[in-house]
Amino acid sequence: xxxxxxGHRGHRDAATSAPRKSGTQPTFGSECADCAFRxxxxxxxxxxxxxxRFGAIVQHPRLIQKRVSLxxxxxxxxxxxxxxxxxxxxxxxxxxxxxxxxGVWMAGEVVGLENLGGTTQSGYQTERHTLLCRIPLRRLVAxxxxxxxxxxxxxxxxxxxxxQTEIHQRAIAxxxxxxxxxxxxxxxxxxxxxxxxxxxxxxxxIRHGELANLLGLAHETLxxxxxxxxxxxxxxxxxxxxxxxxxxxxxxxxxxxPRDAHEQPRARGA
Amino acid sequence: xxxxxxGHRGHRDAATSAPRKSGTQPTFGSECADCAFRxxxxxxxxxxxxxxRFGAIVQHPRLIQKRVSLxxxxxxxxxxxxxxxxxxxxxxxxxxxxxxxxGVWMAGEVVGLENLGGTTQSGYQTERHTLLCRIPLRRLVAxxxxxxxxxxxxxxxxxxxxxQTEIHQRAIAxxxxxxxxxxxxxxxxxxxxxxxxxxxxxxxxIRHGELANLLGLAHETLxxxxxxxxxxxxxxxxxxxxxxxxxxxxxxxxxxxPRDAHEQPRARGA
DNA sequence: CCCCGCCGTTGACATCTGTCAACGGAATAT
DNA sequence: ATATTCCGTTGACAGATGTCAACGGCGGGG
Numbered sequence: 146x147x148x149x150x151x152g153h154r155g156h157r158d159a160a161t162s163a164p165r166k167s168g169t170q171p172t173f174g175s176e177c178a179d180c181a182f183r184x185x186x187x188x189x190x191x192x193x194x195x196x197x198r199f200g201a202i203v204q205h206p207r208l209i210q211k212r213v214s215l216x217x218x219x220x221x222x223x224x225x226x227x228x229x230x231x232x233x234x235x236x237x238x239x240x241x242x243x244x245x246x247x248g249v250w251m252a253g254e255v256v257g258l259e260n261l262g263g264t265t266q267s268g269y270q271t272e273r274h275t276l277l278c279r280i281p282l283r284r285l286v287a288x289x290x291x292x293x294x295x296x297x298x299x300x301x302x303x304x305x306x307x308x309q310t311e312i313h314q315r316a317i318a319x320x321x322x323x324x325x326x327x328x329x330x331x332x333x334x335x336x337x338x339x340x341x342x343x344x345x346x347x348x349x350x351i352r353h354g355e356l357a358n359l360l361g362l363a364h365e366t367l368x369x370x371x372x373x374x375x376x377x378x379x380x381x382x383x384x385x386x387x388x389x390x391x392x393x394x395x396x397x398x399x400x401x402x403p404r405d406a407h408e409q410p411r412a413r414g415a
Numbered sequence: 416x417x418x419x420x421x422g423h424r425g426h427r428d429a430a431t432s433a434p435r436k437s438g439t440q441p442t443f444g445s446e447c448a449d450c451a452f453r454x455x456x457x458x459x460x461x462x463x464x465x466x467x468r469f470g471a472i473v474q475h476p477r478l479i480q481k482r483v484s485l486x487x488x489x490x491x492x493x494x495x496x497x498x499x500x501x502x503x504x505x506x507x508x509x510x511x512x513x514x515x516x517x518g519v520w521m522a523g524e525v526v527g528l529e530n531l532g533g534t535t536q537s538g539y540q541t542e543r544h545t546l547l548c549r550i551p552l553r554r555l556v557a558x559x560x561x562x563x564x565x566x567x568x569x570x571x572x573x574x575x576x577x578x579q580t581e582i583h584q585r586a587i588a589x590x591x592x593x594x595x596x597x598x599x600x601x602x603x604x605x606x607x608x609x610x611x612x613x614x615x616x617x618x619x620x621i622r623h624g625e626l627a628n629l630l631g632l633a634h635e636t637l638x639x640x641x642x643x644x645x646x647x648x649x650x651x652x653x654x655x656x657x658x659x660x661x662x663x664x665x666x667x668x669x670x671x672x673p674r675d676a677h678e679q680p681r682a683r684g685a
Numbered sequence: 686c687c688c689c690g691c692c693g694t695t696g697a698c699a700t701c702t703g704t705c706a707a708c709g710g711a712a713t714a715t
Numbered sequence: 716a717t718a719t720t721c722c723g724t725t726g727a728c729a730g731a732t733g734t735c736a737a738c739g740g741c742g743g744g745g
Contacts, residue, residue, distance in 0.1 A: 237585055241670055245585040262574025267581065286570075290563040297556070303573045304532025310580045311537065315507055315515040317588050318631030321703095322732070353693060361588030363733050368694055384693095384741090400511055591733095592702070623723060633703050638724055654711090654723095 176200050181341065182253045186227050187280065187302065190294035199295065202288060203227075204279040211273045216257070218244075218268035224279045225257030231275025232350035234359075235267050244268075246359040248310065249350045251333070253340035258303050261286065272351045317361045320399070325360045326370045327395045330380065334389060345389040352385070446470050451611065452523045456497050457550065457572070460564035469565065472558060473497075474549040481543045486527070488514075488538035494549045495527035501545025502620035504629075505537050514538075516629040518580065519620045521603075523610035528573050531556065542621045587631045590669070595630045596640045597665045600650065604659060615659040622655070 177188045177200045188199045206229050218238045232251045238244040250256045289296040316328040338344040357367035374380050379395055381388045447458045447470045458469045476499050486492055488508045502521045508514040520526045559566040586598040608614040627637035644650050649665055651658045
């Protein structure tokens with residue numbers, strides 16, 4: 146237990162302070178109306194004047210370096226983030242300073258709405274060079290009071306976050322290492338597909354070490370499972386790049402197919 | 416793997432159909448204004464006419480038997496539930512028919528708001544004789560569009576649900592059996608205290624078997640851990656009744672105290 | 686450009702946890 | 716009231732996973 150936190154070298158903080166060197170940072174002055182993710186992001190359902198008013202409170206995308214903390218665990222949250230490219234992780238830190246990755250979020254997804262309750266201890270950190278919009282929570286709440294469509298989408302996204310978390314919970318509570326990884330890869334693949342990417346070929350949104358943490362495995366174990374699945378011809382990987390070779394096979398492994406339900410014990414407890 | 420689902424004998428369904436024998440069921444015609452949980456429930460922050468309007472859409476508490484399904488996994492969700500006494504579990508079922516308990520909810524808590532997104536596959540089931548209010552989701556959404564305070568509370572409760580889930584996730588992903596139980600008991604104790612109950616003496620909201628499932632443990636393992644903690648003098652239990660004897664000791668075990676941070680390895684992965 | 690440090694991999698080993706099995710008591714249905 | 720089913724407990728054992736250790740490549744910083 147030498148390292149206390151995830152311990153990355155340059156621990157910068159980009160979100161809580163005003164943009165440094167504003168002007169030199171690319172601002173990508175694109176509007177919501179032009180955004181590829183418009184239909185899945187917060188302004189889904191907005192149009193005309195409402196869309197414009199929403200756009201006015203959004204801080205449009207800036208490029209953030211990797212390993213940058215967007216929100217420190219415990220600090221008062223100010224923003225939600227819409228990811229346009231790249232990926233971020235959410236994590237919580239215990240009193241001993243060790244952290245637990247609680248989720249990974251990719252392009253097309255919105256993070257931080259759970260802070261509306263004002264009770265979060267989560268931290269956010271970019272996992273790679275990431276393009277994201279910042280949405281001030283206070284303004285968002287104020288605006289949503291006037292726009293039912295916006296409010297509806299906020300609830301929708303929050304719900305999705307819960308569902309996503311529950312699904313993930315099922316994975317780590319009831320599956321063994323091999324299945325956890327297969328499950329996670331299929332999950333990432335599906336989300337990637339939904340957001341316009343490839344289902345079978347993508348880059349892992351996080352490094353192996355953090356993926357292991359997220360899945361509740363030792364990183365050595367995860368590494369072994371990767372080798373194992375590769376050996377079985379289910380996937381190939383090179384660094385962060387992953388190519389799913391046999392999606393059906395992976396699904397069968399996770400237990401999507403009822404056919405193998407009794408072949409191996411899977412559920413635990415009652 | 417003989418039992419396919421949690422498999423309880425009387426699998427009734429009380430929520431999706433109109434109240435059977437309405438009139439013979441006790442209705443507890445109490446209003447939100449009189450409710451002990453008013454400040455933590457949905458109508459927190461409402462008063463006067465708004466409170467009355469909210470109360471008008473709520474189906475005030477009825478007594479539901481234990482092991483009754485309030486919402487079937489996969490079915491279209493219609494209600495949120497406010498628990499006034501008793502407890503319910505949320506669970507998801509995989510294609511093989513095995514289910515994973517994803518959460519336990521006790522008096523003073525509201526469940527089902529995550530269905531607002533319309534994407535849930537969760538099921539709800541009472542764990543004991545339970546007194547609960549049903550809130551029709553459609554009406555709730557409509558009303559919240561007119562009442563910022565209500566909307567705010569909805570977001571707040573949804574956020575709490577996410578936070579709760581994340582905390583639980585930390586437990587099952589990063590802790591060993593012994594700690595998982597200690598953590599869970601402390602969590603229940605804290606929630607019990609918050610809702611006006613005792614911190615050290617309470618009844619488990621769910622049976623051992625389901626608790627094991629929730630914690631991602633075999634029920635035999637959970638049983639052993641219970642014996643172990645009891646043997647260490649940390650707690651006593653008799654059936655569902657639990658008495659925490661040494662809360663500090665439990666906290667230390669979970670790792671709340673920084674003092675023991677380096678005594679035992681705890682975090683896994685990066 | 687080079688060096689250092691981090692990340693991922695692999696092996697060996699300890700141990701925790703799941704699985705199988707049997708038992709007794711409690712709760713439920715008949 | 717009685718019979719049956721279910722639940723929780725305990726033991727024995729095997730297997731999966733965490734831990735410790737060493738190595739090499741890649742990347743970042745100087």
